Amino acid sequence: MTQPRRYLFLSTPVGSLGSGAGGGVELNLANLTRTLLEGGSQVQVLAPQGSRIAGLPQSVIEPVAGLPPAYAQSQGRDQPVQIHTPSLLACLWQRAAQMQADFDLIVNWSYDWLSFYLTDFFRTPVAHIVSMGSLTDAVDQALEHVAQTHPGRLAVHSRAQAQTFAFAPAWMAAGRDPFVYLPCGVDLQTYDFVPHGNGSLAWVGRIAPEKGLEDCAALSEKTGIPVVILGHLQDPAYWQQIQAHYPRAQLDYRGFLPTRAMQQILGQCSALVMTPKWIEAFGMVAVEALACGVPVITYRRGGPAEIVSDGETGWVVDPDDVPALADAVGRLERIDRNHCRQRVEQHYSLSVMAERFLAWDKQICGDPG
Known part of the structure; x- marks a missing residue:
């Protein structure tokens, strides 16, 4: 035996x-x-x-x-x-x-x-x-x-x-x-598939400089689109600095939530935006978003760029290029949210x-x- x-x-x-x-x-x-x-x-x-x-x-x-x-x-x-x-x-x-x-x-x-x-x-x-x-x-x-x-x-x-x-x-x-x-x-049973987004964007992760939240704030100012922020507040001074530098950004910080509560908010969004300033080893939040059917817009930097199938489950853009992020937001209607879920089922x-x-x-x- x-x-x-x-x-x-x-x-x-x-x-x-x-x-x-x-x-x-x-x-x-x-x-x-x-x-x-x-x-x-x-x-x-x-x-x-x-x-x-x-x-x-x-x-x-x-x-x-x-x-x-x-x-x-x-x-x-x-x-x-x-x-x-x-x-x-x-x-x-x-x-x-x-x-x-x-x-x-x-x-x-x-x-x-x-x-x-x-x-x-x-x-x-x-x-x-x-x-x-x-x-x-x-x-x-x-x-x-x-x-x-x-x-x-x-x-x-x-x-x-x-x-x-x-x-x-x-x-x-x-x-x-x-x-x-x-x-x-991820446990797919924990993530509800949502066929349509509500027009808002999501940003999920530790709030720390290497995660590049300021680029998402700049994106919100440029497009006028609200961003729901979820994650552990590791660096309060960094968060305060972002709020001061981007006063017109619509940033709604909800805190760090258990997975079930987090995915209920994330799943309603039209896209997850990932703006890392360092080489992310993987990018777990990208998989969590895709499991909900949420497309991912990410920089061509690190693990997230390997998770996202460009043009099928989201968009991969040049690093640190906020206008490119805005352009990708404008192309979200081309992404079939069913394909996002299927990618997780097959690979993650x-x-x-x-x-x-x-x-x-x-x-x-x-x-x-």
């Missing part, structure tokens, strides 16, 4: 699960945890205190205390690694070391130098789901070491994300890809995500005993 796999997930330490501080990582971790449990696997999640995964018993999560690390996006490329004490990240890994004998695979969801560095020191295999592109030299060096010493242990979400790491192109040119590619999936369902994850697990650990 095949034994069920036993997985230990180490959550992102930037905030508790359910807070929105971890962005799309939170939803991806929650979705994969639910899907694996429903398939008969055992999953335990180590996460910051206060974490919750909707629909699952609290016993699935073991809370860990400590101070969160700084956001990686705020660090300079050559900044030394800083670990605050008592470190939440260190405490997560200390607990994982104590528990490792009870699991077949440890899966790290954090984007932190310490997490990658510790790979060598665990008896149970450690795999990493890398949630962002290249941001610091220290993390890049740690990732390359893992790729060299533990091939097949690094997973990313998009080709654009992989290309940001300086060591990746040389590996690929030699026929060795240092990464495994894992799609993110929970079953597709679980299938790819289990194949990765088999590559690392072999067939279950």
Whole structure:
């Protein structure tokens, strides 16, 4: 008889699960945890205190205390690694070391130098789901070491994300890809298909400079179209600056909402606008919008440009080009919202995500005993 796999997930330490501080990582971790449990696997999640995964018993999560690390996006490329004490990240890994004998695979969801560095020191295999592109030299060096010493242990979400790491192109040119590619999936039953939009636009994500909300504000001023904003308010000063610089923009901030409430608002909109200033690793909100039938207008930058089929499920425009965004808004009537939903059904369902994850697990650990 095949034994069920036993997985230990180490959550992102930037905030508790359910807070929105971890962005799309939170939803991806929650979705994969639910899907694996429903398939008969055992999953335990180590996460910051206060974490919750909707629909699952609290016993699935073991809370860990400590101070969160700084956001990686705020660090300079050559900044030394800083670990605050008592470190939440260190405490997560200390607990994982104590528990490792009870699991077949440890899966790290954090984007932190310490997490990658510790790979060598665990008896149970450690795999990493890398949630962002290249941001610091220290993390890049740690990732390359893992790729060299533990091939097949690094997973990313998009080709654009992989290309940001300086060591990746040389590996690929030699026929060795240092990464495994894992799609993110959503529970389609959670997202209601809406056949027609109400004329408003949506912008969803952490409110922080790298997300480029100011371009959406400029779009609202240019077109006179209202924009519903949903997401974790990470940088209040940045939000206030946008409001001051774009006083004629019709921006309706609704806060960070649970998935069910969020999709009820998002689904009514005529399009989701994505304006990243950095290389998004994936773009989970694009999949969520498409699941509701909502077309996506995004910059040709990072993962979202790989999710959106230009001219079929939305429009992909040149980065930082607000007039191009406005032109795309004017062409939304050409998009069939049914095609948006179908793209998620075919490429970004929970079953597709679980299938790819289990194949990765088999590559690392072999067939279950």
